[in-house]
Amino acid sequence: MKYQNISIIGSGNVATHLALKLKNAGHKILDIYSRKIINAEKLANKVASNAINDISKINTESDIILICVSDKAISEITNQINFEPKLIAHTAGSISIKELARFNNHGVFYPFQTLTKNSEITTGDIPFCIEANSSENETTLLNLAKSISDRVMLLASDQRKTCHLAAVFACNFTNHMYAIAEDILQQHHIPFDILKPLILETAQKVQNHSPLLSQTGPASRNDVNVMKQHQSELSSVHLEKMYSFVSESIIELKKRTDKQ
């Protein structure tokens, strides 16, 4: 493995996970940038790196610059980079590689995982989706990813977009369903712990079976009485709507696939 000098733009969830993993794998983190210097310093201290809050000061000797900011901030950030980086990559699921086209050497280094600053990944390596503007840059990013993960694949911008959209449903929306469940239990002073085996098994089941075939519950049985009762128990109009909307969607999807 060739160790790289890396600078990271951002200090949030993605920046934190990548900085720690890359540092642990033997790479050197030169600069951590954040708009707020205190945030840059917090992460920089963990990875023995320099902290900056002015992009124009980013180390021009960085072998790779990783942009780990929210999608909407990417163009603002890249507009402030006034030199030709050796290689620059963003880490966003929904942003095309073209967003970085004004740089000679650019690519995408997308961690396809839910990353929260203070939460370790416990289910194995982070999957990485790589794309680059040349086969040389592709190799550099692939090797960088392989130095911290055994799950590395090439993925073009269009496919990455689709994966990100699917992930919003499978991860973000799913987590929101957990949050609603937590809320319902809290209102009745029941600890969230009671749900944990069910949550884990639901996720485990689709590791080996299609979710379409794994669907259980009142909507999937079209059990109208239970659904009505549930709606009457919900504490807000918003949750009632959510309940009926998702239930109808389950019934619809079942109809559609039963026909096939």
Added chain:
Amino acid sequence: MKYQNISIIGSGNVATHLALKLKNAGHKILDIYSRKIINAEKLANKVASNAINDISKINTESDIILICVSDKAISEITNQINFEPKLIAHTAGSISIKELARFNNHGVFYPFQTLTKNSEITTGDIPFCIEANSSENETTLLNLAKSISDRVMLLASDQRKTCHLAAVFACNFTNHMYAIAEDILQQHHIPFDILKPLILETAQKVQNHSPLLSQTGPASRNDVNVMKQHQSELSSVHLEKMYSFVSESIIELKKRTDKQ
């Protein structure tokens, strides 16, 4: 452990899992009832039991009769039982224990897990929620549950209802989000496998962290551009609505908890 003679009404997901687990634990399964004799026979063959499709013929010597049918079928079933069972219990999350009040000895034996016929539980024992009309019956059902699980608790009907409602969100709705994600990927010929690490980690994360604090994704960052782009990529008005409805719900919940 005292081995029991058990009869099971039903041959679906719950009946199948319970019959197999109870048989394996050393209990004797006397009768399996199903409306369709072929379904009763299929399961009965697996657990060396008798198959019936006439409830009036259920073995009156059964120590425990477990009702494992859909919620709406329970009263229809119990109306056909014209003797006094030694102990009868239903397995439904949303149905009060009172539904069985016309029997002298009755209770609830609720497996708080997502059970699909052809899918093994891989994340540990099934959690059981027990309720009964007397302490003696409670002990019998607790012991029966403990003979097949290390996760057994007492839970009153009201609390069980709340848990079942929360489970609809955390399990059934979550699985539907997986199914939508699968659908989106299929339309673009991307294998569902790519999502599996993310799905598992999302479920794993909330084993140790509150889902409220684990929320990631464009809605949680209020990233309007990505959300708009995602909606334009969705193939149906229904999914667009789902996307905006759940996204707004994430934003609302975040606002509410940020205020607290």
